[in-house]
Amino acid sequence: MKLASLKSGRDGRLVVVSRDITRYCAADNIAPTLQAALDDWENVAPRLEALYRDVEHEAVPCIRFHEHDAASPLPRAYQWADGSAYINHVALVRKARGAELPASFHEDPLMYQGGSDAFLGPRDPIPLRDEVWGCDMEGEIAVITDDVPMGVGAAEALGHIKLVMLCNDVSLRNLVPAELAKGFGFFQSKPPSAFSPVAVTPDELEGAWADGRVHRPLLIDYNGQPFGRAEAGVDATFSLADLVAHAAKTRPLSAGTVIGSGTVSNRDADGGPGRPVGEGGRGYSCIAELRTIETIRDGAPATPFMRAGDTVSIEMRDAHGHSIFGRIEQVVEQA
Amino acid sequence: MKLASLKSGRDGRLVVVSRDITRYCAADNIAPTLQAALDDWENVAPRLEALYRDVEHEAVPCIRFHEHDAASPLPRAYQWADGSAYINHVALVRKARGAELPASFHEDPLMYQGGSDAFLGPRDPIPLRDEVWGCDMEGEIAVITDDVPMGVGAAEALGHIKLVMLCNDVSLRNLVPAELAKGFGFFQSKPPSAFSPVAVTPDELEGAWADGRVHRPLLIDYNGQPFGRAEAGVDATFSLADLVAHAAKTRPLSAGTVIGSGTVSNRDADGGPGRPVGEGGRGYSCIAELRTIETIRDGAPATPFMRAGDTVSIEMRDAHGHSIFGRIEQVVEQA
Numbered sequence: 279m280k281l282a283s284l285k286s287g288r289d290g291r292l293v294v295v296s297r298d299i300t301r302y303c304a305a306d307n308i309a310p311t312l313q314a315a316l317d318d319w320e321n322v323a324p325r326l327e328a329l330y331r332d333v334e335h336e337a338v339p340c341i342r343f344h345e346h347d348a349a350s351p352l353p354r355a356y357q358w359a360d361g362s363a364y365i366n367h368v369a370l371v372r373k374a375r376g377a378e379l380p381a382s383f384h385e386d387p388l389m390y391q392g393g394s395d396a397f398l399g400p401r402d403p404i405p406l407r408d409e410v411w412g413c414d415m416e417g418e419i420a421v422i423t424d425d426v427p428m429g430v431g432a433a434e435a436l437g438h439i440k441l442v443m444l445c446n447d448v449s450l451r452n453l454v455p456a457e458l459a460k461g462f463g464f465f466q467s468k469p470p471s472a473f474s475p476v477a478v479t480p481d482e483l484e485g486a487w488a489d490g491r492v493h494r495p496l497l498i499d500y501n502g503q504p505f506g507r508a509e510a511g512v513d514a515t516f517s518l519a520d521l522v523a524h525a526a527k528t529r530p531l532s533a534g535t536v537i538g539s540g541t542v543s544n545r546d547a548d549g550g551p552g553r554p555v556g557e558g559g560r561g562y563s564c565i566a567e568l569r570t571i572e573t574i575r576d577g578a579p580a581t582p583f584m585r586a587g588d589t590v591s592i593e594m595r596d597a598h599g600h601s602i603f604g605r606i607e608q609v610v611e612q613a
Numbered sequence: 614m615k616l617a618s619l620k621s622g623r624d625g626r627l628v629v630v631s632r633d634i635t636r637y638c639a640a641d642n643i644a645p646t647l648q649a650a651l652d653d654w655e656n657v658a659p660r661l662e663a664l665y666r667d668v669e670h671e672a673v674p675c676i677r678f679h680e681h682d683a684a685s686p687l688p689r690a691y692q693w694a695d696g697s698a699y700i701n702h703v704a705l706v707r708k709a710r711g712a713e714l715p716a717s718f719h720e721d722p723l724m725y726q727g728g729s730d731a732f733l734g735p736r737d738p739i740p741l742r743d744e745v746w747g748c749d750m751e752g753e754i755a756v757i758t759d760d761v762p763m764g765v766g767a768a769e770a771l772g773h774i775k776l777v778m779l780c781n782d783v784s785l786r787n788l789v790p791a792e793l794a795k796g797f798g799f800f801q802s803k804p805p806s807a808f809s810p811v812a813v814t815p816d817e818l819e820g821a822w823a824d825g826r827v828h829r830p831l832l833i834d835y836n837g838q839p840f841g842r843a844e845a846g847v848d849a850t851f852s853l854a855d856l857v858a859h860a861a862k863t864r865p866l867s868a869g870t871v872i873g874s875g876t877v878s879n880r881d882a883d884g885g886p887g888r889p890v891g892e893g894g895r896g897y898s899c900i901a902e903l904r905t906i907e908t909i910r911d912g913a914p915a916t917p918f919m920r921a922g923d924t925v926s927i928e929m930r931d932a933h934g935h936s937i938f939g940r941i942e943q944v945v946e947q948a
Contacts (some may be wrong), residue, residue, distance in 0.1 A: 288652055288867075354691050354867060356730035359800065383795075391726040395691035395867035407764055407863065428948065429742055435643040450863060460718075462725040464692065469864040517854060528742065528743015528785060530803040532623075532730035533691060613763060 279330035280478045280605075282443065283312050284599075285399065288351040294329045295476050299604050301340035301514040303333050303378055304478065304488070310353055313383030319424045319440060334533070345604045350397040351443055351477035352422065352534060358394035358471070360418070360447055360538035361387045361521040363514045367543035367567055370551055374570035387516045387524045390463050392447070394536065396609045398472035400606045402449055404584075405469075405613035412452030412583040413610055415590040417498045417563035418445040419539040420473060421518045426531035435522035436490050444474035444496070444592050445538050445604050451566055451583055471535075475590070482602065490517030492594070494602070496542045498563055499591045506561040508544040510553070510594070543567060586612045614665035615813045616640070616776065617645050617939075618684045620734065625684040629664045630811050634849050636675035638668050639929050647686055647812070651868040654759045654816050655853040673885055680939045685732040686778055686812035687757065687869060692805070694854040695753070695782055695873035696722045698849045701900060702878035702902055705886055706740070709905035722851045722859045725798050727782070733807035735941045739783055739919075740804075740948035747787030747918040750925040752833045752898035753780040754845055754874040755808060758852045761866035769780065770857035771825050777818065777868035777936050779809035780873050808871075809927070810939030817937065825852030827929070829937070830878045833898055834926045841896040843887070845929070877900060881932075923948045924926055 280297060283290025289311040293302040307313035308325045312391070313324040317402070332338040349491025350535045362368050368388065398404065406413050422441040451468035482485045486494045493511030497504075516524075521537050542563045546552050551571045560567045569579035592606040615632060618625025626644040628637040643660045644650035650657045654789065667673040678688045695705050704714045718895045726741040733739065733882045741748050757776040765773070788802035821829045827845030832839075851859075855874050883888050886906045888894025904914035919925070 348695075356689050356691060357728060359728075362797075372676055380795075386791075386795075388795055388797050389800050391728055393692060393694075393802075393864065394725055394729075395870055397863065405763070411863065426738070453863070456721075460721075460723055461793050461798075462697075462723050465724050465726055465860070466863045468726075516761050525800070528746065528788070528801045529728065530731065537731055591889075 279327050280476045280482060281312060281326065281351060282343070282476050283351050283353055284347050285349045288354060289313060294326055295332050296333050296340065296365070297482070299345070299476060299601060300343055301333065302343040303329060303338050303340050305329055305457045313534050316422065316440070319533060321407060345475040346401040348475035348604070349399045350420070350473035351441070352397065352433070352536060354396050355534055355536050358392040358531055358538070359389055359525050359535070360392050360540060361389045361516060361524065362540035363387065363516040363521060364543040365515040365599050366513050366545050368543045370567055376397060384515060387521055387608035388540070389428055389521065391523055392468055393470065394468055398470050398608070400475045400604065401608070402470050402472060403609050403611035406586065406610050407613050408583050410598040411450040411454060414449045414451050414565045414583050415498070416447035416449055416541045417496050417506055417592045418447050418541060419492050419518065420445040421522070421537050422477060423522055423535045424533045424539065425527045426522060426535065428526055428528065428530045429524055430526050432490070432517065432519040432523045435526065436532055439480060439518060441477040441489070442480055442492065443477045444594060444606060446472045446590065446592055446606050446608060447538060448472070453501040455610040472606055472608060474606055478602060490519035492593050494524045494596070496563060497593045497595065498561070501589055504555040504561065507562045508542045508560045508563055509554050510542050513544050514539065541567065584610045586610050615811045615817060616647060616661065616686060617678070617811050618686050619682050620684045623689060624648060625688045628669050629661060631668050632817070634670065634763035634936060635678055635812055636681070637678040638657045638673050638675050639662060640664055641812065641815065643889050648869050651757065651759060651783040652814070653875065654868060664690050665882050669924040680810040681736040683810035683939070684734045684819050686776070686809035688821035689869060690869055690871050691867055691871040692728055693727040693873070693877060694709060694724055694860050694870070695727050696724045696851060698722065698856060699875055699878040700850040701848050701880050702876045702898070705810055705902055705905045709908040719850055723875070723890070724856065724859055727803055728805065731805055733805050733943070735810045735939065737943065738946035739943050739946050742948050744920050745787060745807060746785040749784045749786050749900045749918050750833070751784055752841055752927045753782050753832045753876060754827050754853065755780040756872050756920050757812060758857055758866055758870045758872065761857060761861045763861055763863065763865045765775050765858055765861050766860045767825070767852065768770045769928045770861065771854035773857060774815060774825070774853060775829065776812040777815055778812045779929060779941060781807045781925065781927055781941050781943060782873060783807070784899070789890050802895065807941055807943060809941055815943055821931070825854035829931070831898060832928045832930065833896070836924055840888040842890055843877045843895045845877050848879050849874065878901065901909065902946065919945045
């Protein structure tokens, strides 16, 4: 099924959306918010699934769904933890600054605790106080779990993934080096992220959901031009289930936990760094990766970070070309 | 006023507690949960204050308040960000491993994003899967804000501090070095924290609340013996308002954001590292600090981290000896 939260108050209003993302039926008589549904998922999900079947069969009255009316599926969440499943991205960033990739990075995922108190809506502007901070997009896959016990393995973790979304993990790149040098991880360099208008159960992905990975290209346009076409199922060293298990090693995870894949990133077909889409490559899911490649190739980055007025869109389509999650579409705005 | 959340469901049941923490009156007719109260604080707080006056004047029927029935005031929160206001603690940890303290640490606070999806109750056991992980307590002051706009200064941030609590920021010390070496900050090394049974408005602290600092000793007992008596108002390089402003530099903070002071830590009267309480010093608010002092003095730490059965209590008393927030009291339990 497909779920969305229409903008309303702090937590939105839960609706069931048709498979083609054109119609919705209010579901707040079943659960007022997506968080409330997740808090009692075992009981609530079958009722939402039944409504979804009715929506698909046009057995209930539906209303036209406008993606710009949607908040992020969880407008605020109790947990947002973002991994780095695509080691290619991490390796490139390190190579650009002349650092080796520790072998342990292939066994032990990178993950940071992100802020989750207020996500941006999928069509909300990205408010930026200072362009010098180096605003960047990061196109990612994200999942929402139910309650996950402490110490689960990846196989068990897979069953706790209830919903899948896309994410724009907004980053302030020029604040990262000083912040990471302090040793406590990202904080000011990670302002609120945005998620796709619609969250879907894994079965909606059909064959594209396998091994805890989404096997479809992540379509990223920057200022209206194709920028990223990376295959999300390729070069993912860790599955989303691996990342859930990593997060749950020393503590349980509460229902409504959002876990991110990190920036989707592919090596080039020849094993080297990815080429731009315009040169026949799969492009990039963030500007920083292009800048690292420019640095490795030319000694310095050429592409600037995002400035007021720059736009990014993030989408994924099924094998028939239909949007699965709706489209994240954001413009940077001086705040 | 003093507020608590009695254990009930995922978010507890909001009650107003008498100043002496012996009686309560249900407040869920005003707001069902503390988060709901914070979401609409401007309207809700005056009604809670009115009920608090009635509780104090015994103008409403009250029920005996048992601290072990309380969850953390926010049983789960949308944000938990923990600073390091007490640079003495940071300096000692660095000195023990032979590292200098960067001068910038006196201007730019350390802060990490913590997990907030499920806090431990103040009398809940600390579940520990593996003693090898090096379980430690951290005694801290924590505040809860209302909505804080992006970019506020410290003076304005002060007005957004609505409630004050104590915190036990449980840490798994032996997981810290490898995790910080990866560069993304704490994650597995920071399992759920616990907060005091009662959260209080700053006016309840009377003269002890000044300059965004709480000027009372933090009383920590370990296995029934006095372990820490550090003055929370002393050696706090950053105020709680400074930390709120730091958190809000690049993004707004949503109502119900919890900001921690970091481990309370005092230098000795002679300017050196603190001495144990038993030797006339102010002791320590975590075991790691004692271990760093042992390392600096003797070349190696002698005091082990917490093991199953070890207990910690954290409390603060007013000038008349009355408990302000109730007592955090936890035992480590094999999970």
